[in-house]
Amino acid sequence: MGRSVLKFGGTSVADLDRIAHVADIVAHRARSGEALAVVVSAMAGDTNRLVSLARGAAGDAVKGDQFDDEYDVVVASGEQVTSGLLALALRRRGIAARSWLGWQMRMHTREGHGAARIDGFDQESGLADAIDGGEVAVIAGFQGVTDEGRVSTLGRGGSDTTAVAVAAALSADLCDIYTDVDGVYTTDPRIVPQARRLTKVSYEEMLEMASLGAKVLQTRSVELAMNNKVSVRVLSSFAAPEDDNPGTLVCSEEEIVEKQIVNGVTYSRDEAKVTLYGMEDKPGISARLFSLMARAGVNVDMIVQANARGQGRANMVFTCTSADSDKARAILEHHRDEGLFENLDVTRDVAKVSVIGVGMKSHTGVAETMFEALFSKNINIDVISTSEIKISVLINADYTELAVRALHTAFDLDAS
């Protein structure tokens, strides 16, 4: 059998009991003859503890590069602990294993500390030979080493990215991301009990789902998998080792034979709508407005402008995250005297609901079906935004669950 990379997140290694369970899963697969590299996160809560210590020691006075290299030294210790613990737990089960830290496997990173990007690891570190020889490599996720020999970390959620990068470098058959759900669902099962686990989902769909709030996989890890054609599987770390645990395969579109037009319905309540009334109707106003937003770090999502011709003034609506909305309001108020607009309204009682599917590329009528389904429930659409494989609408947040259920049914996603 070939090489596989497994990854276990913080909740999967949260305490010794959970680590023992993970060791059982890994031991079961090792005994079946797979050559295994296992990437682990820090114990749930440990990273927060370390971040808070580092911030407490540094204080407000230390910022940016002055801070990040030592911050990384402190925070990377969390994954060092779990890699050692899992190696011990595997040996206890009679499985040959050893831990690999970022500097030992020479996991090169660039672009500074705190949110470094992986360049891949050094094949001469001996890791590949070790796993081919039957020794499980337990890799401390989330960490690497800079050209200067300093510890670096990849930023939050970086262990998914570590796993995909290792899988790419090892030409692994599979990169299995064990997590606290058993796969990727057509929608949130808390809202739609008939939601189905997807057998396969394309990278593009997964990227849209991840960026829209279905936080199963980190966006960067999916991009890296897509660029390196690594097949990623999302599956449950709570299942028993011998259980059937198929999960969801995230792969390229070509590997998916039966393409659904729509594969998922996602929603996000973390939205705010900004309405500008009486905007001056002349060139350059929008550019000025969104350059102000960009400089303040406000990420603008949907934009709609409806011009009432001949009146010289128009209304504009845009959305940003709830968290950014106060900042957006403050900047707009600050620049009000530039005469860009007459009045301003910011509301957070909105939600974004989206349907996603690669099948849209070759099918028409998706928007029609979507709007009819919402209309049939008397749900008003505020703003619409589309991409090649996604249609998103902004609606009153009170209707979120109703809209998600209606769309799930309208696109035949309910489990039979």
Add this chain to the structure above:
Amino acid sequence: MGRSVLKFGGTSVADLDRIAHVADIVAHRARSGEALAVVVSAMAGDTNRLVSLARGAAGDAVKGDQFDDEYDVVVASGEQVTSGLLALALRRRGIAARSWLGWQMRMHTREGHGAARIDGFDQESGLADAIDGGEVAVIAGFQGVTDEGRVSTLGRGGSDTTAVAVAAALSADLCDIYTDVDGVYTTDPRIVPQARRLTKVSYEEMLEMASLGAKVLQTRSVELAMNNKVSVRVLSSFAAPEDDNPGTLVCSEEEIVEKQIVNGVTYSRDEAKVTLYGMEDKPGISARLFSLMARAGVNVDMIVQANARGQGRANMVFTCTSADSDKARAILEHHRDEGLFENLDVTRDVAKVSVIGVGMKSHTGVAETMFEALFSKNINIDVISTSEIKISVLINADYTELAVRALHTAFDLDAS
């Protein structure tokens, strides 16, 4: 000014407040122009937490070499955290600083994991240049790296040894061990309020004191300092940075001009006395007995044999640590049928009291003064053992404080 090595133990870096205080001390010295390497232990309690996690993961099934390398990976993370935190706290105070981990300074160790011995660090790591250039090196104590590139730890208290090894390698003027006491005392101030802080103490005396229970410095670090002629100072980490904080200098005998005959009175309650009645009086019996003890790992300390001539049988007394006494009893009972002795008695209500001083080498009458002082208080002596610079007696534990006070006065050690 020259190079200095400072070391702060676990209680000195127990939380962010204590780390801030340590940073103040280091910053104060850095500003005075010293080139500084600072060795830190893990936060008090953190090593115990990590040891307990490692043991929990490994279970009873994993022993010895099968365990120690990954144990080291887990436990060494504690010092990694404090080295990063202190570097951050120093930068906050405007002091250039960076952390150095065992693998970064190439602190080579040998003799396996868990209790490795230091071979010294690689001068080409750049550490010496860094501190000479004004950047404080914050060194993770207690850890090193093996020839195979694995993490190793030096065993408990290893950070003292790290500090002395770094001081030796850097030819530092001084190795300052900051701790929770302000120096080495003539005896335990809890028993004798008139106990005095010693200005200087020789390596040899310090070794006897350390091995007898005055746990200010780890024995191995004192040996290393003696072999490399490193001057070590023990001083308080609780004093304010600008305070006069002379501590106690541990140095070679030649540097001590005014030698006291006796410099310290120590005691240990962690003793057990084993009495064997009716031992066969023929050659080989003692050898057989102590080979049994040695093979079981029982460290025998004092031995006294009193032969009642002509009776063919004798009594023997020896001492070991309280912790070992059950093991000693079990082995002796197990071999009782060999006829080595007739009866056996193990008691733990004994204490060892010692007087220590390099002056003994050239002065007579020390034993006489000691025995008279004890006799004047009606304290019975069970066993006596002597070395070149030490006389120890075993007494009934009830008399421990009385004996210590009597000896402290008899040898003129009371502060005036």
